[in-house]
Amino acid sequence: MPAFTLSQNEQIILMARRHWFFVAIAMLKPIILAVLPWLTAFALAFLNLSPANEQAAALLFWYFAWLFWFLCFGWGVLIWVDWYLDLWILTNQKIIDIQQMGLFKRLVMTYGINNIQGVAIKTGGPLAAFFKYGDAEIKISGQANAVVFREIPNATLVQDKILQAHQEYLKTLGTNPRI
Structure with a gap:
């Protein structure tokens, strides 16, 4: 269902959205947060911190990392949809x-x-x-x-x-x- 209808002789002159700069700034938040699991993994490897059951901990860590990335991606999609559909x-x-x-x-x-x-x-x-x-x-x-x-x-x-x-x-x- 369209958000609006035009009458018979009506013509669109201009369509405007917020400047792309503002969606780019808003997208920085989920992008920066998405880097956190990688930084955590590198910090743990660099500090040589390994739990007793290393394989299970790694599996659990990457499971939550993927879940976190999925949430960051969803947040980014919401930001873009809000920007794109505001018109x-x-x-x-x-x-x-x-x-x-x-x-x-x-x-x-x-x-x-x-x-x-x-x-x-x-x-x-x-x-x-x-x-x-x-x-x-x-x-x-x-x-x-x-x-x-x-x-x-x-x-x-x-x-x-x-x-x-x-x-x-x-x-x-x-x-x-x-x-």
Whole structure:
């Protein structure tokens, strides 16, 4: 079942996810933890620590190491799925905000493009400048909080596309653009 449907004359203008840098940083945790069994095995071999029943201990150690690696791999998959399925979509008629919350829970919010009151871009810090990411905050009429595209690549390009789509939509209605 699709998360959203497009109307007959609706076209996707832009699809955005969080910058790849953030999924890479999040993936470092399970990757670093996955190295721990190898480090433990090398430390035990280097220190010449061997239990009385060495073969049984080694078998038990590697059994738990494989189990640990499986859990680290699963954690990495969850991180990637959450990143991949969190999506912001701009069409010529609406903005769709899809948030994946775990494996089986998804929140899909849709906002009409005619309700846009303004778009602000926030970037900060040397990492944001180097990797060219930022937040696009979209003020929607009737909403207390702004819709935020968090940590997206090329935030200024996204801002331009949103404003351009808003102006094109207002032109089709025969109204003067407000922004």
